[in-house]
Amino acid sequence: MAISWPLVVSLLLSISSLATSASNSDSVHEAFVQCLLDNSHPSHPISEAIFTPQSPSYATVLQSYIRNLRFNETYTPKPFLILTALHQSHIQAAIICAKKGNIQMKIRSGGHDYDGLSYVATVPFFVLDMFNLRSIDIDMETETVWVQSGAILGELYYRISALSKTHGFPAGVCPTVGVGGHLTGGGYGNMMRKYGLTVDNIVDAYFIDVNGRIHDRKSMGEDLFWAIRGGGAASFGVVLAYKIKLVHVPEIVTVFRVEKTLEDNATDIVDQWQHVASKLPKELFVRLVIDVVNSSTRTGGSTVRVSFISLFLGDSKTLVSIMNENLPLLGLSQSDCIETSWIRSVLFWTNIAIDSPTDVLLNRTPSLSYLKRKSDYVKQPIPKTALEGIWEK
Ligand SMILES: Cc1cc2nc3c(=O)[nH]c(=O)nc-3n(C[C@H](O)[C@H](O)[C@H](O)COP(=O)(O)OP(=O)(O)OC[C@H]3O[C@@H](n4cnc5c(N)ncnc54)[C@H](O)[C@@H]3O)c2cc1C
Structure with a gap:
């Protein structure tokens, strides 16, 4: 078979340019990891929150919050790193280093985005995973709750019902949806005719901006506070937690x-x-x-x-x-x-047997579909x- 030399040369050039771009991206990724380590707070080491494709549990961590099988294919673009933030300083480091390296950051809370926007991108990217940051602090005196973005709606409903039979929260009907994405995007639920959308019941937020600074409602200003309640907060920064107002529900x-x-x-x-x-x-x-x-x-x-x-x-x-x-x-x-009760109505709406133990709402694993x-x-x-x-x- 006759071989055309120009073809061989062009193939060799393509292979060598692929190798060069792979080693360029390797060095970008290494520099990014180094930046994360350099920006780590000594009392909250970041290294245990870093997962790269070389980490044994990388695939498990990535798939844990993929909620649409369309985006769990071998050809689905994968992040070069997942940062499972354990502390707010890890989010700040992620933002600072992403900005420094001009790297795409995807923020994932519950992973229910219909189009996988929280864990898929067409350019090299990493995922900031929020699932570890899921505290829920309820103050029954003020009827308010500070809930971190990594909590799921089921956890929120369950914790409220553990303290009161006559309080609830108007949000979505799927308990595994993440607070982070749900509260940034609107929130439709079966109490919305009475109490409005979920975002109508947010009274404050902790938000980390593009410079890694933490704000509350007062310091971020009303315009930004408005935008992160329905406008998709990922366009502006990372929501660490929302403060929400509980609503009254009858005992029956x-x-x-x-x-x-x-x-x-x-x-x-x-x-x-x-x-x-x-x-x-x-x-x-x-x-x-x-x-x-x-x-x-x-x-x-x-x-x-x-x-x-x-x-x-x-x-x-x-x-x-x-x-x-x-x-x-x-x-x-x-x-x-x-x-x-209101909490059992949540089970009914999710097609869970109404007499099941209500802690089934703490289960984070939904049945998956395309x-x-x-x-x-x-x-x-x-x-x-x-x-x-x-x-x-
Ligand atoms: C099975 C199913 C049932 C649903 N039921 C309802 C329903 O009853 N009512 C309703 O209104 N909606 C419902 N939704 C839609 C759901 O509310 C949205 O898809 C929501 O954005 C998911 O939030 P998440 O945190 O789970 O998703 P994610 O995929 O983690 O995030 C969604 C988007 O928000 C961004 N984001 C996530 N966390 C943060 C953060 N901390 N800071 C800034 N940006 C962030 C992500 O980058 C992404 O763009 C449902 C979705 C599914 C798949």
Whole structure:
């Protein structure tokens, strides 16, 4: 076989330039590690928080908070280093060294970002992992809590319920979501009709800026405080902790889950729900989830199922009367309702058996799936013909 010398030379040049860029990046990474060690506080050594691909537990640490299997593939870009901060000085060192070396830093709290933004990048990067910083300090006198970013919502709910049966916090319904990302991005939950978004219930924060300085609400100023409650704090720095205001919940709340298929008149019920959902009393939240299930009676063998899942901050008798007045087509009866405590309503909403021990909420490992999610807002009810079009799809 004839070999073209220009091809050989160009291949050799490519290989040697690859080797040069690999050794350049090695030296950048070494300089970064050295910078971290140099900026380490003597009483809080940083070395035990550093994981590189050479560390035996690197893969375990990386995967511990990957919550979307789409980003756990061999071809998914990996960080050259993970820093599992054990102290605020480690975050400060990370910021200072990232800035000095012009290196991309990804901040990860609970790892539930839909697009893996907290642990994937297209340029060389490291992950600042917050999961060790998860303290929760509750002050029942002021009804406030300082919660660190590495806590998960389940831990927060559980700790509140351990101190009070009549307090709760309006945040998301998935207990393994991280406080850090959730509170920087908004926070939708089943008490939002009554108490607003999660970010509406934040009263202060500890925030580390691009120069590694720690601020509270007063020193960061109202503009930045506004931005880190919904604007995605990673654009501005690292949130160490949020101070949140607890809300009042009754000792007994009521939940239900009622499922209907197309054969049960689902289209008309969804239509009616759309017209009343925003006008129901603020204590009542009724969520609609639509999926496809097997059907023995329909051609094609499948049908659309609509599930109405609810939290009512009150008793079942009042709930049934509200529902039958506003959404009679659903035909809610007392036997569909479960009266329970707020903390057990969290279990119900997560599809965990409602009588399970509530410390199941401390479990940090969710069942994993491949997922892609997007949100949109409907300002007017979707017409019935359009619903039928959606069912066809
Ligand atoms: C299964 C599942 C259920 C969900 N349920 C709900 C729900 O009920 N309601 C709702 O509103 N949302 C829900 N979400 C969305 C979730 O609230 C957001 O994805 C949230 O950003 C996740 O936070 P995290 O800390 O777990 O994620 P991460 O992936 O760790 O972080 C998300 C983003 O925030 C940044 N960030 C994280 N920590 C910090 C920090 N300390 N300082 C600065 N920036 C930081 C990250 O860099 C990243 O950009 C759900 C998501 C999933 C996957």
